Amino acid sequence: MAKALVFIDNPGAALKKSSLELLTIARSLGEVAVAFNGELHDDVAAALGAHGASVLYRPSAADLDDYLVAPKAAYLAAAVAASGAGTVLLENTADGKEIAARLGVKLNAGVITDVVGVDADGTAHKSVLAGSYTTTAKARTAVAVLTVKPNSVDVESPAAASTPEAVTVEVPSDATANAARITGRAEKAASGRPELTEARIVVAGGRGVDGNFGPLGELADALGGALGASRAATDAGWIGHDYQVGQTGKTVSPQLYISAGISGAIQQKAGMQTSKVIVAINKDAESPIFEIADFGIIGDLFKVVPQATEEIKKRKG
Amino acid sequence: MKIVVLVKHVPDAQFDRHLTGPGNTTDRDESILSELDEYALEAALQLSEARGGAKGGNEVIALSMGPAGAVNAVKKSLQIGASSGAHLSDDALAGSDAAATSLALAAAIRYLGADSPVDLVLTGMASTDGETSLVPAQLAERLGLPQVTFASSLDVDGDRITARRDGDAHADTVEATLPALVSVTDQINEPRYPNFKGIIAAKKKKITALTLADIGVDAAQVGAAGSLTAVETAEARPPRTAGTIITDEGDAGIKLVDFLAAQKLL
Numbered sequence: 001m002a003k004a005l006v007f008i009d010n011p012g013a014a015l016k017k018s019s020l021e022l023l024t025i026a027r028s029l030g031e032v033a034v035a036f037n038g039e040l041h042d043d044v045a046a047a048l049g050a051h052g053a054s055v056l057y058r059p060s061a062a063d064l065d066d067y068l069v070a071p072k073a074a075y076l077a078a079a080v081a082a083s084g085a086g087t088v089l090l091e092n093t094a095d096g097k098e099i100a101a102r103l104g105v106k107l108n109a110g111v112i113t114d115v116v117g118v119d120a121d122g123t124a125h126k127s128v129l130a131g132s133y134t135t136t137a138k139a140r141t142a143v144a145v146l147t148v149k150p151n152s153v154d155v156e157s158p159a160a161a162s163t164p165e166a167v168t169v170e171v172p173s174d175a176t177a178n179a180a181r182i183t184g185r186a187e188k189a190a191s192g193r194p195e196l197t198e199a200r201i202v203v204a205g206g207r208g209v210d211g212n213f214g215p216l217g218e219l220a221d222a223l224g225g226a227l228g229a230s231r232a233a234t235d236a237g238w239i240g241h242d243y244q245v246g247q248t249g250k251t252v253s254p255q256l257y258i259s260a261g262i263s264g265a266i267q268q269k270a271g272m273q274t275s276k277v278i279v280a281i282n283k284d285a286e287s288p289i290f291e292i293a294d295f296g297i298i299g300d301l302f303k304v305v306p307q308a309t310e311e312i313k314k315r316k317g
Numbered sequence: 318m319k320i321v322v323l324v325k326h327v328p329d330a331q332f333d334r335h336l337t338g339p340g341n342t343t344d345r346d347e348s349i350l351s352e353l354d355e356y357a358l359e360a361a362l363q364l365s366e367a368r369g370g371a372k373g374g375n376e377v378i379a380l381s382m383g384p385a386g387a388v389n390a391v392k393k394s395l396q397i398g399a400s401s402g403a404h405l406s407d408d409a410l411a412g413s414d415a416a417a418t419s420l421a422l423a424a425a426i427r428y429l430g431a432d433s434p435v436d437l438v439l440t441g442m443a444s445t446d447g448e449t450s451l452v453p454a455q456l457a458e459r460l461g462l463p464q465v466t467f468a469s470s471l472d473v474d475g476d477r478i479t480a481r482r483d484g485d486a487h488a489d490t491v492e493a494t495l496p497a498l499v500s501v502t503d504q505i506n507e508p509r510y511p512n513f514k515g516i517i518a519a520k521k522k523k524i525t526a527l528t529l530a531d532i533g534v535d536a537a538q539v540g541a542a543g544s545l546t547a548v549e550t551a552e553a554r555p556p557r558t559a560g561t562i563i564t565d566e567g568d569a570g571i572k573l574v575d576f577l578a579a580q581k582l583l
Binding site: 068069070073094097098100101102104105106108109110111112113114123127128129131132133134135136137138139140141178179180181182183184185186187188190195196201223241242248255256273277278279281285290291292293294295296297298299300303304305306307308309310311312315316 | 336341352353414415416419442449450451452453454455457458459461462463464465466467478479480483485486487488489490491492493497503504544545546547548549550551552553554557559560561562563564565567568569570571572573574576577578580582583
């Protein structure tokens with residue numbers, strides 16, 4: 001039976017939805033193994049079993065997090081060899097893509113990023129050129145390495161849970177020799193909102209918010225969504241660069257994207273046009289964002305947004 | 318210091334971009350120097366200038382791989398201030414995926430380092446066409462270099478690099494030793510524009526034309542033949558059509574919530 005290996009970097013106290021999505025895809029491809037790095041809580045190990053993992057690979061070294069991706073790629077290559085997997089699935093994060101990149105060179109394996117769906121025969125679906133094309137691509141190699149975007153599949157559990165076998169994989173001794181070392185870490189204040197690229201709802205502001213993201217934050221919270229921003233807003237210093245949606249920022253594909261005070265220049269559109277439903281609020285009726293909005297409001301966001309927030313609170317009681 | 322900056326000729330995102338031909342490759346008419354590569358070039362120029370520029374023995378080489386038109390990305394880089402350029406062009410390279418691209422670029426960088434070693438390879442955080450971000454990490458793997466990607470600041474002291482990387486949950490300080498590969502974000506600097514003097518000076522600067530034979534790469538290792546992935550189908554996404562547009566008459570916030578409720582998004 002074909003085997004698929006899922007890499008989960010630092011699973012934490014509970015499996016993330018994106019990890020469960022990778023496990024769901026892996027099961028559709030064959031027998032599932034998981035290679036993790038970091039601490040593994042008992043209930044996470046049980047959850048991995050409940051989602052079909054038959055083997056859990058752990059690295060022989062505990063210091064992989066002290067370096068940028070290179071040693072993790074070396075460990076994962078060893079885990080692929082140990083598992084005999086034909087497909088490796090990783091998260092489509094910056095680190096996930098780079099581990100995939102290096103793994104591809106180590107194994108002479110084709111790497112496909114930004115995947116939104118995988119067929120049983122390994123054909124990967126993705127969208128390219130900022131969502132203007134949908135393509136299918138396939139690795140031409142014995143091993144395929146795929147990085148999958150969040151919210152790509154509905155999470156399913158298998159009928160029968162397994163009790164995975166734990167196997168330690170030897171991290172090559174030279175894995176850290178020529179790797180960049182992380183020497184300092186400053187934690188950023190947590191917003192309490194969902195992560196932008198994984199959020200089901202995104203409320204984003206641009207030049208039109210004129211330095212005041214307060215009302216948009218309240219709307220995001222009322223909807224349980226994440227806050228985003230255009231480059232104009234992050235360049236103005238009104239909000240951190242982490243919030244930037246667009247070609248030079250993050251690409252998002254939520255169920256609902258509310259754009260407030262953003263004109264919708266093509267670089268912005270590039271980051272959000274695959275959103276399922278787009279709402280635009282802008283004073284300028286000529287804004288290009290209205291060309292792609294499912295629901296557009298020509299009006300002052302400082303009037304419309306607080307009114308909507310109040311109405312949502314009222315209806316949710 | 319000898320710095321190689323990778324510069325890519327990409328379709329201008331201001332216009333509609335297309336996939337074309339049997340391999341579904343990107344149409345490169347209407348192309349420009351990738352905006353994100355300007356930050357890498359600026360970082361290279363600042364490092365060079367801080368060490369006395371050309372007189373101090375510093376060299377900034379702009380390297381581009383691509384069809385004939387890609388030389389324009391190199392020319393633009395020379396106008397901005399790179400000291401020389403190299404353009405790797407060969408018909409066999411068309412349709413290269415990240416693996417084949419990184420293989421060819423690694424060979425080109427080895428070629429450029431044959432007489433004196435390359436200390437630093439600088440790249441943008443991603444190309445603005447493929448946007449896979451795979452090539453910098455694959456180059457580092459192939460060249461056996463430490464990789465410092467997504468640097469939002471970069472300091473070099475002797476052979477020691479210190480960079481800052483901004484993540485969502487934390488900002489990291491990262492250290493590595495030269496030679497190394499660094500990719501930079503658009504937060505690292507403000508790229509300069511070419512000035513008249515730069516444009517004139519660029520005409521005298523050397524662009525080395527490289528073919529696969531020059532860098533010792535077999536045609537079968539690159540292009541569609543050497544790529545490890547194949548794009549099988551490509552469909553233009555139907556353009557989004559505008560939906561309902563209303564003008565706020567004092568109740569648009571309520572109407573918005575009605576719309577969200579109807580879409581089951583509340």
